[in-house]
Amino acid sequence: RKEVEQDPGPFNVPEGATVAFNCTYSNSASQSFFWYRQDCRKEPKLLMSVYSSGNEDGRFTAQLNRASQYISLLIRDSKLSDSATYLCVVNPGTYKYIFGTGTRLKVLA
Amino acid sequence: DGGITQSPKYLFRKEGQNVTLSCEQNLNHDAMYWYRQDPGQGLRLIYYSQIVNDFQKGDIAEGYSVSREKKESFPLTVTSAQKNPTAFYLCASSKQVNTGELFFGEGSRLTVL
Numbered sequence: 232r233k234e235v236e237q238d239p240g241p242f243n244v245p246e247g248a249t250v251a252f253n254c255t256y257s258n259s260a261s262q263s264f265f266w267y268r269q270d271c272r273k274e275p276k277l278l279m280s281v282y283s284s285g286n287e288d289g290r291f292t293a294q295l296n297r298a299s300q301y302i303s304l305l306i307r308d309s310k311l312s313d314s315a316t317y318l319c320v321v322n323p324g325t326y327k328y329i330f331g332t333g334t335r336l337k338v339l340a
Numbered sequence: 341d342g343g344i345t346q347s348p349k350y351l352f353r354k355e356g357q358n359v360t361l362s363c364e365q366n367l368n369h370d371a372m373y374w375y376r377q378d379p380g381q382g383l384r385l386i387y388y389s390q391i392v393n394d395f396q397k398g399d400i401a402e403g404y405s406v407s408r409e410k411k412e413s414f415p416l417t418v419t420s421a422q423k424n425p426t427a428f429y430l431c432a433s434s435k436q437v438n439t440g441e442l443f444f445g446e447g448s449r450l451t452v453l
Binding site: 235239263265272273274275276277280318320326327328329330331332333 | 375382383388428430439440441442443446449
């Protein structure tokens with residue numbers, strides 16, 4: 232089993248739709264969780280950290296479910312500019328940040 | 341503005357040549373990392389450094405070397421021993437080695453001809 236798993240997609244959604252991605256992780260001792268956004272041939276950029284109580288930043292909501300060992304990202308009112316690959320990143324409290332392979336989102340006009 | 345600068349952005353190398361990728365940060369971060377990204381794969385850790393004059397191998401260190409003589413700088417050398425060096429190389433930093441988010445440079449795309 233991979234340490235961090237994501238559905239590669241692509242998720243093709245119309246503008247204005249709500250879309251959600253999940254990411255599962257295998258190490259129950261994991262302590263820090265992040266969602267990054269990566270545009271084609273560019274570097275990953277932090278979208279949001281994921282806190283135990285869940286957190287929201289504008290149209291984006293992140294949740295953590297420790298019991299089932301997954302994190303989620305919800306995007307409301309999708310924009311064309313949201314089209315990108317979304318990377319799940321988990322840190323078990325060591326030097327090692329573990330990256331998922333990413334979920335590709337295409338928002339269609 | 342604080343950030344991480346990588347150079348060059350694009351690099352072409354002939355087989356058998358060593359190349360060095362530069363990474364400089366002005367975020368005053370202690371920890372720095374080098375990752376490799378291949379199509380359809382997650383980022384894989386090559387080397388990391390917690391502090392000046394210290395660095396450790398990551399998951400795929402074979403064929404690579406690094407140095408950390410200054411806090412701001414963490415160059416990566418791709419040696420001729422690296423069998424499949426064509427990839428997108430990303431340098432990152434964090435405040436400390438196991439806390440906080442990673443900040444990335446813009447990446448260096450290496451192609452071996």
